[in-house]
Structures are given as C-alpha cells and as structure tokens.
Amino acid sequence: MEPNNQAGVIIAEAVTKVYSDNGVPVEAVRGIDLTIKHGEFTAIVGPSGSGKTTFLNIVSGLDSVTSGRVWLAGRLLSEMSGRELSDFRRDSIGFIFQAYNLIPVLSVEENIEYIMLLQGVGKSERHRRVGRILEKLGLAEFADRVPVKLSGGQQQRVAVARAMVAEPVLVLADEPTANLDSKTGAGLLDMMRELNQTTGMTFVFSTHDRAIMERATRLVTLKDGRVDNDETRD
Amino acid sequence: MTLMIYCKLAWRNVLRNKRRTLIAGIAIGIGLAALIYVDALILGMEDNMVKSATSSFLGEGQIHREGFRQTFEVDLTVNNLAEVVESIKQEEVVESFTLRTFCFGMISSPANVSSVSMVGVDPANERHLSQVDEALVEGTYFEGDDDRQLLIGRKLAELLEVGLGDRVVMTAAQAGTGDLAQEMFRVSGIYYFNVPQMDQYMAFVLISKARQMLALGDEAHQIALKFHDAYLGRDQDHPFWNRYSRNGNEAVGWTVLLPQLEAAFELSGFSTLIVAIILFGVVSLGIVNTLFMSLHERMFEFGVMRAVGTRPVAMGQLVILEAGALAILSVVLGMILGFVTLYISTRIGIDYTGIEFAGVTFRELLYPVMEVRQFIVFPLWVFAFTVGIAFYPAIYAARLTPAKAMRKSF
Numbered sequence: 180m181e182p183n184n185q186a187g188v189i190i191a192e193a194v195t196k197v198y199s200d201n202g203v204p205v206e207a208v209r210g211i212d213l214t215i216k217h218g219e220f221t222a223i224v225g226p227s228g229s230g231k232t233t234f235l236n237i238v239s240g241l242d243s244v245t246s247g248r249v250w251l252a253g254r255l256l257s258e259m260s261g262r263e264l265s266d267f268r269r270d271s272i273g274f275i276f277q278a279y280n281l282i283p284v285l286s287v288e289e290n291i292e293y294i295m296l297l298q299g300v301g302k303s304e305r306h307r308r309v310g311r312i313l314e315k316l317g318l319a320e321f322a323d324r325v326p327v328k329l330s331g332g333q334q335q336r337v338a339v340a341r342a343m344v345a346e347p348v349l350v351l352a353d354e355p356t357a358n359l360d361s362k363t364g365a366g367l368l369d370m371m372r373e374l375n376q377t378t379g380m381t382f383v384f385s386t387h388d389r390a391i392m393e394r395a396t397r398l399v400t401l402k403d404g405r406v407d408n409d410e411t412r413d
Numbered sequence: 414m415t416l417m418i419y420c421k422l423a424w425r426n427v428l429r430n431k432r433r434t435l436i437a438g439i440a441i442g443i444g445l446a447a448l449i450y451v452d453a454l455i456l457g458m459e460d461n462m463v464k465s466a467t468s469s470f471l472g473e474g475q476i477h478r479e480g481f482r483q484t485f486e487v488d489l490t491v492n493n494l495a496e497v498v499e500s501i502k503q504e505e506v507v508e509s510f511t512l513r514t515f516c517f518g519m520i521s522s523p524a525n526v527s528s529v530s531m532v533g534v535d536p537a538n539e540r541h542l543s544q545v546d547e548a549l550v551e552g553t554y555f556e557g558d559d560d561r562q563l564l565i566g567r568k569l570a571e572l573l574e575v576g577l578g579d580r581v582v583m584t585a586a587q588a589g590t591g592d593l594a595q596e597m598f599r600v601s602g603i604y605y606f607n608v609p610q611m612d613q614y615m616a617f618v619l620i621s622k623a624r625q626m627l628a629l630g631d632e633a634h635q636i637a638l639k640f641h642d643a644y645l646g647r648d649q650d651h652p653f654w655n656r657y658s659r660n661g662n663e664a665v666g667w668t669v670l671l672p673q674l675e676a677a678f679e680l681s682g683f684s685t686l687i688v689a690i691i692l693f694g695v696v697s698l699g700i701v702n703t704l705f706m707s708l709h710e711r712m713f714e715f716g717v718m719r720a721v722g723t724r725p726v727a728m729g730q731l732v733i734l735e736a737g738a739l740a741i742l743s744v745v746l747g748m749i750l751g752f753v754t755l756y757i758s759t760r761i762g763i764d765y766t767g768i769e770f771a772g773v774t775f776r777e778l779l780y781p782v783m784e785v786r787q788f789i790v791f792p793l794w795v796f797a798f799t800v801g802i803a804f805y806p807a808i809y810a811a812r813l814t815p816a817k818a819m820r821k822s823f
C-alpha cells in the first residue's frame with residue numbers, strides 16, 4: 180500500500196540490512212520504521228556500529244535494502260535503476276560526508292558548480308547561484324581555492340554549500356562534524372540549523388557527539404540496528 | 414556539456430600524480446619509440462639489402478631464355494635479342510640495361526687452377542648496372558679495345574697467385590658443338606666486394622671477346638635491368654614482366670632471383686608484429702596497473718562523485734578520458750623519443766658491413782628509414798590501444814556502488 184507521501188520526505192518501512200563480512204552475516208539494520216517530515220532538523224545518534232551510516236546510505240539510495248521499503252520524496256527507491264537513482268540523488272538530495280567531500284582537482288567554485296553542471300543548468304544561472312551561496316555562507320573569498328588549501332571547517336562549509344546549491348528536497352549529513360574540533364563543529368551545525376530555519380529545507384544528520392545532537396529538533400537514537408528512542412524537541 | 418567537465422577532470426587527475434604519470438608515460442613512450450625504431454630499422458635493412466644485392470651485380474631485374482637461370486647452358490641465349498633490346502630502349506620505366514654472357518670455365522695460372530663463372534660485359538653499360546668498377550682495388554676498369562683484359566676478385570687472384578699484368582688461361586665449352594675453347598688473358602684489374610661468391614668465383618671479360626670465344630655470334634645470355642623506381646623490381650605483377658616473358662624468354666625481378674631475400678623480408682615483417690605484440694602486452698599491463706592504482710587511491714572520491722549524482726556510465730567515461738589524457742602524453746613522449754633516436758641513427762648510420770644475412774652481405778652502412786607514416790600509424794595504434802585497454806578499469810569504476818566505494822577506503 181502506498182503511504183501518504185505528504186506525510187514525509189523519508190518514509191522507511193521495516194528496513195533491514197544484512198551484510199556479509201567474509202561469509203559471516205552482519206545485521207547492520209534490524210527493522211527500522213521511520214518517517215522524516217518536511218522541514219525537520221533530525222539527528223540520528225547512537226554509538227559507533229549502531230547502523231547510522233547504513234541507514235542513511237539506504238534512505239539516500241547509496242545502498243540497497245535487504246528487506247523493507249523506502250520512499251524518498253514520494254519515490255519508491257527500489258523501483259529505480261542505477262541511472263535513475265543517480266539522477267534522483269543529484270536533483271533531490273544534498274550530501275555532506277565526514278571528510279573529503281570535495282573533488283580535489285576542482286576549485287571551491289567548480290565543486291559547488293558540479294551538480295548544476297550535471298543538471299545542465301546554464302552558465303550564467305550557475306554563476307549566479309554559486310555566487311549567492313558563497314556569499315551567504317561567508318565563503319566568497321575562497322572561490323578560486325582548491326580544497327587542500329582550506330581548513331577542515333572551511334571544507335565542510337563548502338560541502339554544505341554544494342549540498343544546498345541545487346535546492347534539494349533533503350540534506351543528509353553523515354557525521355559532518357566528526358573530523359572537526361568541537362567549536363568548529365558547533366559552528367557548522369549552527370549554520371546548518373539556520374539554513375534549515377530560513378529555507379525550510381529538511382536536514383538529517385548523524386553524530387555521536389552530545390553537544391552536536393543538542394541542536395537537533397528531533398533525536399532518533401539507534402542501538403544495534405534498531406530505533407531505541409525517538410524524541411521531538413523544540 | 415558534461416563531457417567538458419569530465420575532460421577537465423581527467424586532465425587534472427592525470428597531472429595530479431606527476432611522477433606516476435611520468436613513469437607510465439615514459440614506459441608507454443618507450444614502447445612507441447621502439448616500435449617506430451624497429452620499423453625504420455627494418456625498412457633501412459631491406460633497402461640496404463636490396464641495394465647490396467641488386468646494385469653490386471644482379472640488377473633489379475633480368476631477362477633470359479627460359480631455363481637459363483637453372484642450367485646456365487651456353488646454348489640458351491635470349492630469343493629475338495635485337496627486337497627485345499629495341500623494345501626495352503622505348504620503356505620509360507627502365508633507367509638502364511646491359512647485355513651479358515655467362516659460362517662456366519676453368520681459369521689457370523702457373524700456380525693453380527679454379528673453376529669460375531666467366532662473365533662477358535659491355536663496359537659502358539655495365540658501369541650503370543654493377544659496381545665492379547667501383548670495387549676495383551688495383552688496376553683499371555676496361556679501357557680501349559684490348560680484348561685480353563680481365564677483371565678478377567682479390568680472393569681469386571690470391572688463389573691463383575697472380576697480380577696485375579699476369580697471364581692466365583681460360584678454358585670454356587663453346588655453344589652448339591661443345592668444343593673446348595682456350596684463350597689467354599691478362600689480369601688488368603682486381604676488385605674486392607667482400608662477397609665471397611664475387612671475389613672468388615667470377616671473372617669479367619669484354620662481351621665481344623666472350624662471344625667470339627664461345628661462338629655466340631651476336632647473342633647474349635642475359636639482359637640486366639635497372640629501373641627508375643626500384644620498387645618495380647619487387648612488383649612482380651607489373652605488366653613490364655609479362656611483356657618480356659614471351660617467345661621463350663622470361664623476365665623476372667629480384668624477388669624471384671633472390672627468393673630467400675623476399676622470404677627474409679616477410680620474416681622481418683612478422684618480427685615487427687612480434688615486437689609489437691610483446692611491447693603492447695607489457696605496456697597494457699602498465700596502463701591497467703596505473704589506472705587501477707589511481708582508481709583505488711581515489712575510491713572515496715569516486716564514491717562521493719557517485720553519491721552526488723554522477724551517473725555510472727560517466728564514471729567509466731572519466732576513467733577512459735584519463736587513459737586518453739595519459740595516452741596523449743605518452744604518445745607525445747614516444748614520438749619525441751622515437752624521432753630523436755631515429756634522427757641520430759639516420760645521421761650516423763649503423764655498421765653491419767661484412768655481415769651476411771639471407772645470402773646477402775651488407776656492403777654499406779645501414780640507415781634506418783624514417784617515414785611520416787611511422788609517426789601517424791604507430792601513435793594512433795598506441796593511443797587506440799591505451800584507450801581500449803582502459804575499458805577494463807572503466808567498467809570496474811562504472812559498477813562501483815557508492816556505499817561500497819566509500820567504505821572500502823577506510
């Protein structure tokens with residue numbers, strides 16, 4: 180039965196994932212039901228190995244489920260081909276990873292532009308949007324630099340800019356602050372929260388850092404591949 | 414439009430690890446340079462061998478009576494000689510020709526005897542066809558009408574223990590009757606080809622004298638030919654050969670006269686192929702290795718690119734473009750390397766003189782033959798091959814699932 184897609188950006192239904200680790204089955208996700216609503220600023224938390232990355236990969240189509248179903252922005256992911264998934268991620272999801280988010284041989288500007296290039300956005304429109312987001316995130320002075328010439332915090336900000344620039348439905352961030360010191364990490368999270376409030380964009384991020392999870396409006400705690408706790412705050 | 418960004422990415426990625434790119438580029442470049450060089454060397458060798466074989470005496474082609482070539486029978490003279498000669502004079506492809514007589518005979522000096530092939534030549538025309546005049550180390554080429562002049566090789570002179578001006582006696586069987594004829598000659602010149610067959614077993618006399626001695630009248634056994642385009646000697650399908658292979662005569666180019674040489678050339682063509690296959694095998698391993706190395710160390714990057722929406726096919730495309738960029742660098746390196754080494758070799762030459770191969774002794778320095786073709790065809794081969802082989806890592810890259818790619822890198 181089709182769930183009501185108005186109800187959530189992400190709808191996960193009885194999702195499981197079993198990996199084979201040299202022939203030994205590893206149950207990374209053991210049955211998660213979760214709906215993420217529009218505009219939420221959700222933290223997925225839990226100790227290392229609890230299945231955060233696996234879950235985020237599954238709901239963004241980077242990995243497949245073993246059983247269960249996932250709808251993202253109204254599309255059932257398992258129905259899409261590899262190419263459709265690629266295009267869908269390009270248009271609908273912004274990604275921020277723990278580190279090395281950026282293509283090292285491209286400048287900051289070119290990195291942010293990349294997704295729009297894939298989308299076939301015209302040159303002047305691309306420049307307008309890149310300029311605007313660089314300005315907004317205070318990155319304008321770094322436009323021509325290559326990623327190695329930036330600090331870790333600056334690189335993560337550029338990754339946020341790249342994730343936002345094509346105006347996706349959802350931004351997914353897997354431990355975006357794990358490689359940053361706590362102050363820089365908090366700053367990044369504040370920036371993301373502000374973008375969430377001003378644009379209404381949905382954010383889901385994972386962390387195991389207490390100070391970071393405090394900033395979330397909803398806290399989903401995973402334990403051994405299951406939802407252990409799900410609290411909404413204000 | 415996205416192709417542009419992938420070209421940019423590919424180019425920058427190749428330049429990213431300069432040392433590895435340089436090493437791979439040099440390896441491929443050396444392969445290409447070797448290919449170019451081997452080809453040029455073989456061409457030079459063929460040219461040299463053909464020249465050595467044809468210009469010292471053989472000629473690029475010959476006309477004789479059918480069967481003469483196999484038996485050297487004195488009776489088998491060229492049919493309708495006068496008519497054939499008139500016709501050849503009109504041939505535009507022929508640069509020069511000369512008439513010769515042949516017979517096996519005995520040459521004797523007070524000290525020794527030896528069997529030789531006595532060749533009667535027309536001195537003025539012979540000059541253009543053979544290098545006996547140039548190979549003289551003592552005495553003079555035929556001068557005046559003294560019909561007792563005789564040119565022999567140095568080995569034969571040593572064997573007979575004769576020098577310039579010494580008398581020798583030649584004995585041969587006449588045409589028709591088979592009666593023995595004997596004539597006295599004076600050694601007027603001694604030559605040295607560094608080719609045993611010529612230095613020991615041949616003796617040159619005036620054709621007029623030979624005809625008289627062998628009772629041949631105005632006949633001759635052979636018309637030796639030289640063409641404006643030396644290639645005609647190799648082109649046995651040219652109508653020229655047919656035109657003169659009639660009335661009991663046969664006209665043949667040097668490839669027929671020296672079948673072992675043509676066979677050797679076919680063999681050397683085959684060896685270029687072997688060299689090419691070995692080089693390409695080594696080079697391809699190098700390319701695949703380089704591409705996989707750079708792929709594996711960028712696994713996470715590939716994962717991120719796939720995650721943010723790069724299509725699987727585009728990832729493969731990127732790997733192919735990187736191989737293309739590497740190939741361009743390598744080909745340029747190889748062409749420079751090939752050109753420099755070849756250029757030097759064509760200037761100084763390679764010394765194989767005195768060495769015999771396929772029945773031909775190298776008499777001049779060997780100069781590799783540089784051709785534009787070598788710098789177009791081989792680079793294209795190498796380029797196409799490099800890009801072709803890249804499909805293997807490209808397919809691998811296209812099949813990577815983003816989650817796996819990113820996990821693999823930790």
Ligand SMILES: Nc1ncnc2c1ncn2[C@@H]1O[C@H](COP(=O)(O)OP(=O)(O)O)[C@@H](O)[C@H]1O
Nearest residue numbers: 198199200205207226227228229230231232233
């Ligand atoms: N590709 C894989 N192959 C085998 N085991 C895996 C794979 N990916 C994750 N796992 C295992 O699944 C479990 C959950 O991992 P993960 O989702 O990375 O947790 P987290 O992100 O919360 O640290 C871990 O035990 C991990 O070792």
Ligand SMILES: [Mg+2]
Nearest residue numbers: 231232233354
């Ligand atoms: Mg994780």
